[in-house]
Amino acid sequence: MTDALLRVDGLTKRFGGVIASEGVALEVANGELHAIIGPNGAGKTTLIGQLTGEIAPDSGRVHFAGQDITTLPTYRRSAIGMARSFQITSLFLDMTVLDNVALAVQAHSGHSFRFWTPARSETRLREPARAALARVGLGDRENVVVRDMSHGEHRQIEIAMALATRPRLLLLDEPMAGMGPEESARLVNLLRELKKEYTILLIEHDMEAVFALADRISVLVYGRVIATGAPATIRVNPEVIQAYLGEQQVAGHG
């Protein structure tokens, strides 16, 4: 496939006896929203970690935009257009929302060996940050210190920070984790908008959201991709139902 933005081959990662990724192969085409689903501990977050370079795979390759990035440091991957949100919120808690997002802009606006001009008065940093905040619905909260905000808002900042790096590929690790139904619904709407502009790899347990948004779905179980395909085929795949969706439905009703 020539228009694959992200291509992963034979990715394997062990933590002692635990196999978190086992020969994972994956392609994310330009412009698609590709969802990854799977039970807890299946290795979804570990996969994202290997895509962004935080975790070094034991073997396998990662190609991004036609370049082998398997050994590229995390910050360089960000520079060439990979952005992630964290499943467990990871923000600058002691700074304001705007400072958080402006830092993400700053990272992509040349080097930071600039010692004299006050960064908070640089419109080049503040305006794009404000735009990203407006996008996720936090436009009126820019001066609040992140620590003092709600969990749902933290989730929104996660996405705003990823957007502020102007990525080509968004890696979203359970963006709805811990959100109430109303917040989730708003986020689904946002993702539907973002889908038009970005290539997205979405990890999510909310099956309603996944099946509403995804162009394709890969199912990860015990570190292995057991199925990849359109939502309609995944929904009726017996192996998937047995390994994950069945359990999901039980959990959903219980």
Added chain:
Amino acid sequence: MMPALTLRNVVVALLLLMLFLVPVYAAVIGNNFVLSLFTRIVILAMAATSLNLIMGYGGMVSFGHAAYLGIGGYVVGILAYEGILSGFLQWPLALLVSALIAFVIGLLSLRTRGVYFIMITLAFAQMIYYVGVSLNRYGADDGLTIYRRSQFGDLINLSNKTVFYYLCLVLLLASIYLVWRLVNSRFGMAIQGARSNDRRMHAIGFPTFRYRLTCFVIAGTICGLAGVLLANHTDFISPAVMHWTRSGDLIVMVVLGGMGSLFGPLIGTVAFLALEEWLSGITEYWQIIFGPLLLAIVLFARGGIDGLLAGIRRD
């Protein structure tokens, strides 16, 4: 923009006014000791200010910061001993050596975090301390008397105690101003981001190591300058200024005054040395009071004295 009339700003303004008036006061009461004490306070406040840059803003708790006091001092002392008295040579060389040593220490220690970083910086400082002890030509652990202060021709006469005091004060204010510009610049945002959440910094595209290393070098260099001043002030340099307890004192000054606050280190240094001076005048066993008192302030006022004044909680 006019600074707001808050308790904290008023205290800082009064403190600065007092510092400017110290030589006048000393002249009026004809007591040189006060001037000497405050010269020391101002110099150590500069060292604490530089430590605050890495520790308060950068989250790099160096337990070896006093090493740069010694390095700056020894460059001046050794050059003076060898007959090179020009400050135009001594001072830049002292800054250069401080920067180089900070670069090497930073390069080797900034890969570690937390307690490991504290221990490694301590270990490096101890190494430098023992280098000082082994300098037999330059007095070994007895130290080295500096018979003539750095010479700047007709520009400035450091032997004039009042002139020297004002020079130290101006350099202190210059370092505080420098830190202020730095921490609000892009560089400073990167430093503070790395303190707050280094993992996120990498994820959004920052190679933080180079910024943290640069910050470490800047702080070491400023502290080296404080060392140059200290050696000129005491006309003496010995390994004792680099003892690990001195590094501990600097940390206490910063924490006492308020980490990550611009004037915190100055406030902390004044409080530390004034308390030390006052308590040691009352009783021989002053350290028994001093220790718990510091502990109480650090524990109950987590933002230090500056935090108390500002009435805000920092954690």
